[in-house]
Amino acid sequence: MRILLSNDDGILAPGLSALHAAVASAGEVTVAAPDSPQSAAGHAITLTHPLSVQRVKLAGGFEGMSIDGRPADCVRLAIRNLMDHRPDLVLSGINAGNNVGINVFYSGTVAAAAEAAMFGIAAVAFSASMEGEVDFARIGALCRSVLDCLLAKGLSPGELVSVNIPALLPGQPRGVKVVRQSTAGIEDLYDCRKDEAGNECYHIGTEYSFGPCDDDTDVIALGQGYITVTPLHIDLTNHKQLKSLQSCNWPDKLG
Ligand code: MN
Numbered sequence: 213m214r215i216l217l218s219n220d221d222g223i224l225a226p227g228l229s230a231l232h233a234a235v236a237s238a239g240e241v242t243v244a245a246p247d248s249p250q251s252a253a254g255h256a257i258t259l260t261h262p263l264s265v266q267r268v269k270l271a272g273g274f275e276g277m278s279i280d281g282r283p284a285d286c287v288r289l290a291i292r293n294l295m296d297h298r299p300d301l302v303l304s305g306i307n308a309g310n311n312v313g314i315n316v317f318y319s320g321t322v323a324a325a326a327e328a329a330m331f332g333i334a335a336v337a338f339s340a341s342m343e344g345e346v347d348f349a350r351i352g353a354l355c356r357s358v359l360d361c362l363l364a365k366g367l368s369p370g371e372l373v374s375v376n377i378p379a380l381l382p383g384q385p386r387g388v389k390v391v392r393q394s395t396a397g398i399e400d401l402y403d404c405r406k407d408e409a410g411n412e413c414y415h416i417g418t419e420y421s422f423g424p425c426d427d428d429t430d431v432i433a434l435g436q437g438y439i440t441v442t443p444l445h446i447d448l449t450n451h452k453q454l455k456s457l458q459s460c461n462w463p464d465k466l467g
């Protein structure tokens with residue numbers, strides 16, 4: 213099996229090494245990741261400069277392609293140009309921090325996997341809580357166990373799955389829950405300060421919380437200490453509203 217690994221925390225991130233170590237025995241692994249941290253890059257791609265690629269040797273004892281782009285750039289460039297063969301599976305992470313609820317939209321980790329899904333390749337994004345004990349080897353082993361279950365069940369081409377590992381507190385993880393993505397809003401605050409020139413500057417706070425979430429969602433299950441598995445899809449269409457809008461009386465000609 214050909215596996216492409218990427219992330220959004222950058223090629224030097226410990227989560228990437230941990231994922232590499234955890235999945236190296238599952239197939240032939242290629243690494244293509246951003247040369248700098250790209251958290252919250254979402255699904256951005258680079259239009260402002262050509263992407264430069266450096267082949268680097270990493271501390272984990274493996275090689276990777278370091279790219280001065282966004283997570284989605286790395287995956288699409290690797291699939292289109294850098295790999296000799298199209299990968300069978302794309303893995304992203306392990307992100308330093310969870311990606312549940314609407315954070316999925318901001319996440320570069322999920323975007324890297326989603327980019328692969330757009331190519332019709334099965335992809336899994338891994339994100340882990342950085343609270344409690346942060347033992348990347350243990351987190352990596354948990355990710356591998358989840359991946360093995362997903363592979364045993366079988367991932368179809370273009371299938372996209374987001375996996376979140378809870379804080380490794382005593383008694384956690386409590387198991388695995390397959391849950392839907394919460395759509396609750398994020399309650400965060402911008403802190404206004406003045407810069408040296410006296411201009412107002414808004415800093416996004418590091419602390420945030422979600423608004424009320426339904427019980428059967430990723431946010432709740434993760435908070436209860438479960439590993440969460442959430443299947444996602446690229447189709448953002450609201451199918452119910454599609455029917456309702458199609459049934460409207462649209463004029464034959466506008467303007
Ligand atoms: Mn990140």
